[in-house]
């Protein structure tokens with residue numbers, strides 16, 4: 001996993017609530033057996049019409065907006081557990097997703113793929129949308145070490161929470177398997193203590 | 201202080217708890233399918249490691265399989281490749297596979313319980329959010345992403361933050377024609393689609409206790425639709441009777457030992473939940489959804505809530521949902537025409553669901569303009585239905601009984617609802633495009649779906665039940 005430290009970038013605003021993983025990556029694109037290439041179909045049915053033509057009114061087709069951060073409405077990533085949603089977001093080129101609320105599984109999947117989900121307050125989210133709609137060139141700075149996200153134009157800053165273990169994983173580029181495997185002896189010991197085996 | 205059921209099972213599976221780190225949680229059983237596993241197998245290959253405990257993983261092919269002519273090679277190239285890949289991976293890593301053609305094949309959350317793999321007190325995971333279904337047995341069961349599938353392959357463990365706990369009590373008696381699906385759609389309509397986020401939910405109360413195992417699975421299945429990590433129900437005699445004698449259930453002395461343990465699995469009287477909700481079963485009508493998330497549900501006789509009555513920040517999304525569905529503020533759905541009826545998915549494709557539908561439609565015919573698909577949850581359900589003659593009842597009614605798989609629940613195979621068409625579906629998600637691009641999904645119980653099939657429109661199944669005096 002690549003290391004995450006600090007990022008300053010313009011943003012793509014998507015002020016829609018309850019964006020589910022079927023919107024992020026529709027099921028019909030889940031047939032791939034590798035992790036690559038999902039970015040092309042990120043938000044497929046919002047981005048393209050049924051003839052495959054880009055829909056002009058969708059933000060990702062608007063040349064005024066771009067960047068490595070996606071900012072979305074409350075309850076982002078609800079629905080299916082498909083990690084393909086996190087892969088699509090990463091593959092498209094987003095390193096950060098900001099919302100005022102994330103669905104659990106999506107949040108975990110994002111972190112496991114080096115995409116940082118940042119939960120901000122409703123009012124801070126509003127502020128980001130206000131600023132970016134006033135000026136699409138606005139940018140944010142995310143400092144993972146300090147756990148802050150700052151709207152550079154206004155100086156407004158929000159201190160976000162992140163599990164300390166997950167933070168160190170992102171900063172160091174480790175993943176969970178490396179960590180758990182370092183406790184293999186504990187796992188084997190644990191298996192010995194099971195009183196009865198009702199495994200099939 | 202006493203412990204909740206979730207805490208009891210959780211604590212019994214913690215391999216290592218370290219300050220500042222998530223728990224290392226031992227996973228008893230891992231279920232896999234073709235869609236969310238290939239990248240995890242690839243990960244193992246890249247690391248050069250085997251599956252740590254291959255006999256604790258079971259595989260099936262369900263999401264992507266055709267539901268007609270399963271004996272023939274899969275037509276669609278990418279689907280065939282994905283299913284072939286699963287076969288190859290299972291062989292290489294030594295995992296039991298109930299693939300196409302196997303008498304145990306079916307939707308992963310249907311076969312676990314029916315084979316007795318799902319048992320009280322277990323920790324179970326699968327790369328599929330509806331793994332919560334297995335919680336109906338008093339297990340901690342939840343969906344995981346593909347990176348975590350790889351973790352479980354590599355270590356039989358997961359790194360997990362201990363969840364918060366919520367108790368949802370439903371007390372009282374359900375009216376005739378109202379079932380488990382209505383209970384859970386009702387709960388989600390009250391909590392919203394995000395109301396359970398961060399929690400493990402224990403369902404309790406007399407109305408829950410009175411449900412069969414199938415009904416309990418329906419409730420736990422949809423706990424994820426309120427955002428919860430999972431849902432569970434304390435095991436009782438109904439649970440033990442269901443598990444007893446199944447293929448992979450403990451036998452003989454093992455059974456006695458297991459049963460003694462299972463009988464300790466309940467939330468202690470003085471256990472503290474982080475949140476408690478209570479509902480009255482008498483308030484629940486047959487439910488139907490009108491929007492594009494499962495929280496957007498109403499009692500069948502109620503009107504669609506007006507946009508102005510929504511919190512201001514939510515109005516644009518709310519309006520977008522109604523526009524997508526082609527519905528208006530304050531509209532009632534009774535009498536609304538229906539184009540498709542889908543009875544299937546891990547929520548409602550068990551034998552009990554098919555029996556309920558059959559007993560209702562016996563001697564009736566589907567409305568002419570409606571297409572009705574019945575997709576059994578597994579080969580075993582399909583075989584049972586045929587043995588009981590249920591297939592004949594469906595045939596006479598003009599319902600199409602297909603072969604097992606996820607089918608139109610997620611429209612990954614060719615079973616898609618055409619754009620703009622209305623489908624009453626017994627599945628669990630009504631997201632935009634879930635059943636096919638621009639398809640319009642209305643979630644409901646098997647009975648309400650069957651009533652829509654014979655009437656050609658949305659009807660209150662309670663009235664038909666009174667008329668025909670069935671069930």
Ligand code: SF4
Pocket residue numbers: 262263307308309328330545546547605606609610627628
């Ligand atoms: S039936 Fe639907 S919800 Fe259930 S496992 Fe299959 S796709 Fe998922």
